[in-house]
Amino acid sequence: MQNLRVTISRNGMRATLEGRVDGPLDAETAEKIVRGRLQNAGITSGIIDKVVCDAALQIAGGEPVAPVVVARGEEAQPEIAEGVYLQVPSYAQADFPYGFGGFGSSTLSYYELLEYVAEPHIVQPGETVGSYEEGLNAHSGTTVKGEVITASSLRKPSPRVKELGDGLSRERQGSGITAAAAGIVIRAPESCYLLKVSLDGSFHLAVSQDKMRISADIWPAGPEGAQVEPDRLLDRLRDMQVTGKIHEPDIREAINRVRAHGLPVKGVCVASGIPCRNGRDGYIENLVNLDFSLRPAIREDGRADYHSVHVFENVREGQKLARLHPPTSGTDGTDVFGQKVSAADGVPVTLEAGEGVAVLPDDDSVYVSTREGHVHRRGPALCVDQVLRIDSDVDYHTGDIDFTGDIVVSGDIRSGFCVQAGGSICVRGVIEDAVVKSQENIVVFGGFVGQGKGRMEARLDVVLAYVRNQTVIARRNIMISGESIDANLCAGSRILMESKKTGIIGGRAVARDLIAVNNLGGASEQSTSVCAGIDFVANVHLARTRREIADLESTAQALAAELNRIRRTRTGTAAQREARVRRRAAIESQCDEGFKRIEMLKREQAELRKRQHTLDAQVRVLGTVFPNVMIEIASYTHVIHAPARQCFFFVKAGEIRRQSLTADS
Structure with missing residues (x-):
């Protein structure tokens, strides 16, 4: 009775034989039986003849065959590229600032390293960090059934890097790679090297550009490292031949803080010169x-x-x-x-x-x-000048006027004309639908009346008798002795309409600090809006800074894309590579300038936002405020529903409140 079993492994690379055959047999017959079993199982490759013969002898002797491997397939050999295979954690060069510390040639303090790597793996001197493989060619294999296994169907390992840099070397015997000092392994695109790390406390001295100050960054020691001693830093200053004032108490106090808290201290002034005193300007x-x-x-x-x-x-x-x-x-x-x-x-x-x-x-x-x-x-x-005087109306007889100094118009400024002055403008008549712009002040003894096409702008103050349907803008104050009807008033500081004839009826009035008026709104309850506590000049500048920041950020994105293309390009002639280096430096410089400009604009925006609204603004009504008047102060709004007299409005406790002028006085 035959009870021989042949088992093939799942991957087809190994066949085992076990069992027994009853009855007296000679060795030759037993071997034929074994080989027949292998043939029946489809095993054609990798048969181990010695094992088959030994199994046949056991069967001929009447002994059972324990599980034994009788055939092995040939493993496929994937290609192994020549190069360095690291066995310890490594860190990509791109994770550090460009050009940081010169890498291989410099030593980094432990706490400097923590700024870039949270839990660094420090290798010790003589520690094996990897191996260097010479490389093997790929060849196919076969299973015990003769099936071919091609190397291309397997994943090929690839080396991390091809070359060794500073601080790493191959062992004289064997393929191991060892570290020359304590540090971390840095992985560059085609090489690796050791960035040396000092576990002792350290310091770095920086001389200001004008050489009037030396500042120190002091780092504590890493695990089992020695702390910085004050005398060591003082000796370094003496070696530098510092003759200015050395701030020894500050040095000792800073080092004590480092030891006590285990944290770095940066920017400590350790030495200073005697500043010069510039002369007073004329x-x-x-x-x-x-x-x-x-x-x-x-x-x-x-x-x-x-x-x-x-x-x-x-x-x-x-x-x-x-x-x-x-x-x-x-x-x-x-x-x-x-x-x-x-x-x-x-x-x-x-x-x-x-x-x-x-x-x-x-x-x-x-x-x-x-x-x-x-x-x-x-x-x-x-200068002492005769002012430019127009003894008539500004009309078709004069045309538009653009004068660098002051202008005095004895008559009116008719619709459709433009008067601009580098100084002040004084108009003794009225202004119709005209454009009047001054780099200083505008004084109109008459009014400003039209169909809403007129515009008046002054860099300083505007003074006029009355206004209807027009726009008046002043960087400082607007002063009106009569009424403002359906007009758009915008003042950088105050709107003052304090005479008994004054009133704002309809339209909108905006000022940063104060709106003072006799009557606000009208008996007909016409919709009227006054807004205090808003700096329109700051809003204009904010809009300009937003546009400039958007332009700078768009430019920075385009430059970053170009810089990435340059970094990815490796081929080319020596001249082309040199041109790329120059272009890269130019782009980095332009980006630095752009980022500095953006930071400056953002600081300017922060200051402008502080000026956008002021809660100290007031709206003062010397006479009567009528219903359907909307009063805004900063971001708060209050609608008048019933007439009130001689009062002022202000913000308190997050709302607009009203108080009698009599009580205020």
Whole structure:
């Protein structure tokens, strides 16, 4: 009776034989039986003849055959590339800042390393970090049934890197790779090297660009490392030949903090020079009033007195106008290495004698008027000019007017015309649907009336009698002696309408600090809106900064894409590679400048947002506020439903409140 079993492994690479055969047999017959069993099982390859013979002898002797491997397939050999195979954790060079520390040639402190790797794997000197494989070619294999296994059907391992860099070396015997010092293994695109790490406490000294200050970054020791000693840092300063003031108490205090808390301390000033003292710049002392205040006085009867408005400064012939003070000399200092730091002398200020102005013969620092007229600054010159006077209307007889100085119009400014001045504008008549722009102030003795096509803009103040259906914008104050009907008023500081005839009916009025008016709204309950506590100038600047930041960020994205393309490009001639290096440096420089500009704009935005709203703003009503008036202060809103007299509105406890002016006084 035959009870022999042949078992083939799941992967077909091994066959085992076990069992027994009853009856007396000779060795030759037993071997034929065994080989017949193998043939019946389909085994044609890798038969181990010696094992078959031994099994036949056991059967011939009447002994059972324990499980034994009688055939083995030939394993397929995948291709193994030549190169370095690391056995310890490694870190990609791209995870560190570009050009950081020069890598292989420098030593990093343990706490510097923690800024980039949370839990670094530190290899020790002489530790095996990997192996170098010479490489093997691929060949196919066969199963015990003769089935071919091709190497291409298997995954080929690939080496992490091809070359060894600083700090790593091959053993003289064998393929092992060892570390020359303590550190971490850095993996570059086609090489690896050791970035040395010091477990002892360390410090780094940085000399400021002007050499007036040396600051220290001090790091604590890593595991089982020695802490920094104050004398070690002081010796380093002496080796640097520092002759300035060494701040030894600050050094010792900083090192004690590092030891106590186990955290780095950065930016400690350890030495400083003696700063130079620059001279005072020259300056101009005005001997006449060049600060033109356009707010009119209010008479006892409540009307505005525009005769008191200081629009121009009239001077007489021979009158002293200004004195020019010369600059002073500076005092030199020394840097931390004892080198002289030259102080800058004060910069002289320039004041030219323009038309109608001369210097005194016996004192060339004093400027005097040579004629009567209006004194003002125009660029670097002090001038006494006859103001540009238009003794008629601005109409088709005059055309548009664009004058660098002050303008006085005796008549009206008709619809469709434009008047622009580098100085102030004074109109004794009325302004229709015209455009009037001034780099200083606008004073209109009449009104500003039209069909809503007129626009008035002043960099400083606007003073006028009344306005209807038009837009008035002033960077500082708007002062109106009469009514504002269906107008759009926008002031950077205040809207003042304090005479008894004043009132805002319809339209919208916006000011940052104060809106003071006699009557607000009308008996017909026309919808009227006043808004205080909003700085429209800040809003304009915010919009500009948003646009500029968006443009800079778009440019930065395009540059980053180009930089990535350059980094991926490896081929090309030497000239092309050099050109890529130059372009890469230019892009990185441009990106740095762009990011600095964005940061500056964001800081500017933060300051502008602080100015956008002010909760200290008020709306004052000297007469009556009528229903259907919407009052806004900053981001708060209040609608008037019933008339009220002599009151003011303000923000308190997150809402707009009303209080009597009598109680306020």
